[in-house]
Amino acid sequence: MSLVEALDVTGVAAARAALAAQLLTLNGHVHDRAMGLVGPMPVPPDLTIQQLRVLDHVVKQPGLSVQELGALLAVSAPTASGLVERLVEKGLVVRVDDVEDRRVRRLRPTEAGLDVMRQLDSVFERCLAVVLEQLSTDDLELLCRGARAMLAALERVGVERAQGDR
Numbered sequence: 001m002s003l004v005e006a007l008d009v010t011g012v013a014a015a016r017a018a019l020a021a022q023l024l025t026l027n028g029h030v031h032d033r034a035m036g037l038v039g040p041m042p043v044p045p046d047l048t049i050q051q052l053r054v055l056d057h058v059v060k061q062p063g064l065s066v067q068e069l070g071a072l073l074a075v076s077a078p079t080a081s082g083l084v085e086r087l088v089e090k091g092l093v094v095r096v097d098d099v100e101d102r103r104v105r106r107l108r109p110t111e112a113g114l115d116v117m118r119q120l121d122s123v124f125e126r127c128l129a130v131v132l133e134q135l136s137t138d139d140l141e142l143l144c145r146g147a148r149a150m151l152a153a154l155e156r157v158g159v160e161r162a163q164g165d166r
Contacts, residue, residue: 034127041120046090052120054083055109058093059117063106065098092116 043052050073057072058064064072070080084107087093092113098104109117135143 030127031123034123037130038123038126041122041126043120044116047116051083051087054080055087055092055113055117058087058107059109059114062108065104065106069107087113 043049047055053073054069057069066080066084067077069084070077073080073083075083084093084095088095090112091110094108094110095105096108098106
């Protein structure tokens with residue numbers, strides 16, 4: 001189900017759903033133009049695609065166990081453990097003891113691991129650096145307002161999800 005379909009299913013007004021559809025379309029156009037202008041970020045040469053997948057899962061779901069990671073990747077726990085070990089050696093992931101079960105080790109990204117993922121996902125930032133001089137003060141204020149609105153919405157969703165997990 002697409003985001004727009006989800007909005008319609010939850011009873012959001014048609015005008016709001018239309019704006020959401022427009023935002024998604026515009027975001028796609030911005031992404032495509034940005035990729036054309038600055039291109040994708042090259043994959044770090046010292047990481048394999050599988051290691052990047054592992055790092056991506058750990059960044060998106062900090063606290064995963066190696067067994068949970070293996071299930072997500074559809075690989076055995078020893079294979080997942082080997083992938084994690086290489087990321088630990090590179091300083092991108094750390095293992096921490098589970099507070100409830102000391103036999104379980106949880107995976108968390110390091111700041112260096114977060115930086116790798118930010119660099120891979122920085123097409124907007126790289127594009128903004130190129131077009132910054134073309135944006136008026138009003139445009140920059142509008143972009144800042146939009147970014148603050150998005151951050152506030154992300155915070156609210158995070159709080160709601162944390163409360164729902166209890």
